[in-house]
Amino acid sequence: MVAARHRVFAAGLYDPIVAAVAAECAGARVVVDAGGGPGQYLAAALDAADQAVGISLDLSKFCARSAAKRHPRGFSVIADLWSGLPVRDGAADVVLSIFAPRNAAETARVLKPGGRWIIVTPEPGHLAEIVEPMHMLLVGEGKGQRLAAEVADDFDDVAVRPVRSSVALDEPMLVDIAAMGPAGFHRTREQLAESAATVVADGPVRATLDVTMTTARRR
Ligand SMILES: C[S@@+](CC[C@H](N)C(=O)[O-])C[C@H]1O[C@@H](n2cnc3c(N)ncnc32)[C@H](O)[C@@H]1O
Structure with missing residues (x-):
């Protein structure tokens, strides 16, 4: 999945998603990437915020290892987001939750007042053309409402922005884009390649x- x-x-x-996230991080001093995966978003955020240090939190040691190498100002901690974020109260300017589980209470705790929570979630149209033929996981419904409830208590100034683009995928890219998500766990690369060829x-x-x-802005 990491590769x-x-x-x-x-x-x-x-790139359009990475650029949109990075632009929101300009001026930050401490960026926490909760469920940071291999660390590409955090690295882009740190490039955009030249005074910042970043901490990637992930349950996977493979992701943590990768994220630790992505940027000279980036650090990596293996952590379960549901056991609390290993970050001091009010220490972060930005928390990223990108295609990742969200612990709203802990995010509110680690953000300083006025700090920003940046959340990226897939819409039902995301990769819709290839979800079925590549046996990828479908996006659940009602995510928008759930998110609104999560930010209601401790956040205001909520802004919602669509990021859309179209990409051309050849066979190896199709396999990789499926393998980087849950399909990579329940299907072998050979099975994915077979579907991609069709x-x-x-x-x-x-x-x-x-x-x-x-x-969303921390109150
Ligand atoms: C779909 S990936 C997204 C990774 C990254 N944000 C990106 O978009 O490239 C979700 C990530 O959340 C991590 N994750 C899932 N449950 C977690 C938990 N309870 N605590 C910490 N990380 C978790 C996974 O290991 C995975 O790296």
């Missing part, structure tokens, strides 16, 4: 990136 994710990011497929039989396929970036 597939690196190749997808290196190919620039997620999808791109007539040439590269276009898929839509369709996510929502929500930013």
Whole structure:
């Protein structure tokens, strides 16, 4: 999953999302990436915030190892977000929750007043063209309402912004984009390659990136 994710990011497929997140981090001093995965978003955030240090938190030691190497001002901690974030009260300017589980109470605790929570969630249209043929996980319904409830208690100035683009995927990219998500755990690379070969039989396929970036300010 880590290797597939690196190749997808290196190919620039997620650039519009990475750029949107990084732009929100300008001026931050401490960025916490909760469920940071291999660390690409945190690295981009630290490039955009040249005074900042960053901490990636992830349950996976493979992700943590990768994130630790992504940026000279980036650190990595293996942590379960549901056991509390290993960060002092009010220490963070920004918390990122990108395609990752969200612990709203802990996020509120570690953010300083006025700090920003940046959340990226997939919309039902996200990669919709390839979800079924690649046996990827479907996005659950009602995520928007759930998110609104999570930010209600401790956050205001909530802004919701769609980030959409279209990407062309050849067979190896199709396999990687599926392998970087849950399909990478329940299907072998050979099975994914078999599905991908069918999808791109007539040439590269276009898929839509369709996510929502929500930013909320800690009261
Ligand atoms: C879909 S990935 C997203 C990673 C990264 N934010 C990105 O978009 O590239 C979700 C990440 O959350 C991590 N994760 C899942 N449950 C977690 C938990 N309870 N505590 C910490 N990390 C968790 C996974 O290990 C995985 O790296």
